[in-house]
Amino acid sequence: MTLADRWLLPDGIEEVLPPHAQQIEHLRRRLIDLMDGWGYDLVMPPVLEYLDSLLTGTGKDLDLRTFKVTDQLSGRLMGLSADTTPQVARIDAHSLAPEGIGRFCYCRTVFHTRARSLLASRTPTQIGAELFGMAGVEADVEVISLMLTLLRASKVANVHLDLGNVGVYRAIADQAAIAPEREAELFGLLKLKCASDIDAWAEANVADKAAADALKVLARLQGTVEQLTERFEQLIALVPATATELNHLLDVTRRVASRHPDVPTCLDLTELRGYQYHTGLVFAAYVPGYGDAIAQGGRYDETGKEFGRARPARGFSADLRVLARLGEFAPAAKPVVVAPEVEDPALWTLVQQLRDQGMRVITTRPQDSQQAQQALQFIDGQWQLVEVPTV
Ligand SMILES: N[C@@H](Cc1c[nH]c[nH+]1)C(=O)O
Secondary structure: OHHHHHHOOOOOOOOOOOHHHHHHHHHHHHHHHHHOOOOOOOOOOOEEEEEHHOOOOHHHHHHHHEEEEEEEOOEEEEEEOOOHHHHHHHHHHHHHHOOOOEEEEEEEEEEOOOOOOOOOOOOOEEEEEEEOOOOOOHHHHHHEEEEEEEEHHOOOOOOOEEEEHHHHHHHHHHHHHHOOHHHHHHHHHHHHHOHHHHHHHHHOOOHHHHHHHHHHHOOOOOHHHHHHHHHHHHHHHHHHHHHHHHHHHHHHHHHHHHHHHOEEEEEOOOOOOOOOOOOOOEEEEEEEEEEEEEEEEEEOOHHHHHHHOOOOEEEEEHHHHHHHHHOOOOOOOOOOEEEOOOOOHHHHHHHHHHHHOEEEEOHHHHHHHOOOOOOEEEEEEEEEEEEEOOO
């Protein structure tokens, strides 16, 4: 290993330097405060815990994405958290188990063995919110509105929203009686959104004619509410069990559109989310020029059951560093003052006062003070704040 190799960071793992680190930290405070204003309590789940509880109720995707280590104390396998959502579900079901509605938010680093996409980090700073114990359209509208408000506060421009519903797929898959070992194939094809391949797969693998036709319709369910109304009706005629979730999707879409008329909204029923714990409505926000969702979430009513308490659950997550990079959020710059390196109690007191007032006071030699707008100087027997002439 050469000296240069020793300094190399692994692929997908990065350090954040000034001024970006401070910008991200300011954005974090802004967004946590914002979620606090919506009644969401901050939680800090452990970064490392037993694998069993970390992966309860989640799909293979999250398992593959989780770094595993052996605990020297218990000999059991532990995992580094790759997603905060199941941990917050555990907090809601078990650690806190609030009587009424539970609203929680978080912001911390999670770890991925493989990045989620070519653009993503392997150590994203996951920020998000989870809402428990509230069912119905209002709950989905609240969570989506909070996500869009966070994106606006991050000053991310031109956001558009995609909405889907995993429950619709599930209803069709149930009627089609797809063998579990074949389901991954279909999932893969839907992810690629290639309608002709899905048609061929349905013909070859699904005996129930209505369910096979429904899969073909599903493969083409991408567009606006107006464009898809007729196909929704076709789908309900083929698989009546899809009706509840499709109508729910339409309700949520209309309510979100009326609250956020500036955010273009599209439906995409082939969007099935990666971690496979979602059970109903799913959504994701995109911006032009970034080929990946910048925030995503959905409903996952089953996860709490694994921890002894099933109740309605939905939430969203984003990578704070992506929001800071794509958004225009800029914290107000603090005034910079330089103070000379002189040991004088009067100067020390004044420096502390100015720092308490929110100024950035740097003790330095005058010749090192290029970035300062003001300086403390000893004039007429006392320390005074003077403007530094800009050159
Ligand atoms: N944690 C999920 C998003 C989510 C939060 N809550 C529900 N879904 C993700 O990162 O994809």
